[in-house]
Amino acid sequence: MMSFRRAIIFAAFFLTAFFLLRHSQTSNDPEPFSKPPAKSDNSDNDSGRLQDEPMTNSEAGSSDQSTQRAHKVPAQRAIQDMSKMSLYDKLAYQYPYDVETKFPAYIWQTWKYTPANGEFTFRDQEASWTELHPGFVHEVITDQVAVHLMKLLYAAVPEVLEAYNALPQPVLKADFFRYLILLARGGIYSDIDTYAIRSALDWIPDSVPRNSIGLVIGIEADPDRPDWKDWYSRRIQFCQWTIQAKPGHPVLRDIVTRITEETLRRKKEGVFITKEKSVMEFTGPAVWTDTIFDYFNDPRYFNMDQSNSNITYLNFTGIEAPKKVGDVVVLPITSFSPGVQQMGAKDYDDPMAFVKHDFEESERHIGETG
């Protein structure tokens, strides 16, 4: 039988161990990414594995209640009747946003084939992401697997699934997929024809605390010319071939809501794409850009009292360094569009050049459906 003294010593030991472990879990890890479990060996078999991937939220969020409240949706995890909620609220309930979690260490890509398939032609591009991001889970999701993955992630929001399944072209599904996967899981989405030039760990200056941002975007076009309307749909266009986000970010929630509602409207009409109803405006960079600007000017998330002007393209035109607005970091045009030799973009060897996008995917998608 254990003596009273020994019992006290055991108790003290367990309590100390408990607090030490707990402390090490909640302390601020200098690394801005949390690591999900290592990739299983048969990495080409992604159909079974995705289902039990745990969320990679750190526990840091619960410790500091005082800051960033404005960005949080109340964490109502009690069972609620979702049938009366708006789509936007359902998505917020399903995938709540917490700015203080870490950026999940996922890289999501989508293509017709997995890298294991002989017809996969983006091996160099795909490998560049793996090489620069050791410890990340890197998935190339095929169209067939994407259907199942979406079914899993959005089972509770059937209108999203209905919209996803109704989209008639691969380019539309691929556009929608990036917003859906980032809303549900977070991490990095990048088009398959895009090279990583620098690790995502280096995208944001060290001076920006990672628990103050939840979305990192780049500029696709900043056409400073009087006839810009002949060439671009927006005076500043944010790109959507590479995006980094924390799960549940309100911009993603909003764009998924918009695309879902617009898809169901077009489905009813029986007409998806026309000259007036372009891919650009429906799922592409135009709606992405509008959604981001609407977020910047949304009084639910930003205190508008002190500002007497809206956030517009003027706040981002010509920027040469990352600019933080609220919990969003906008990278200069050089970061995601280097080497385009216009609009102030610098070359691939510039220290601010982070990815190289080849513009093959969009052409290919058009060829595929045309």
Ligand SMILES: *[C@@H]1O[C@H](CO)[C@@H](O)[C@H](O)[C@H]1NC(C)=O
């Ligand atoms: C993938 O996993 C499923 C279910 O775990 C299994 O039935 C199938 O044989 C696997 N395929 C490959 C290529 O390993």
Ligand SMILES: *[C@@H]1O[C@H](CO)[C@@H](O)[C@H](O)[C@H]1NC(C)=O
């Ligand atoms: C900001 O934008 C809103 C909506 O577009 C508009 O109603 C408002 O007048 C604008 N405010 C300023 C100061 O420009």
Ligand SMILES: *[C@@H]1O[C@H](CO)[C@@H](O)[C@H](O)[C@H]1NC(C)=O
């Ligand atoms: C945006 O630009 C306007 C002037 O165009 C300025 O008054 C405002 O402070 C800027 N806001 C931010 C967040 O940079």
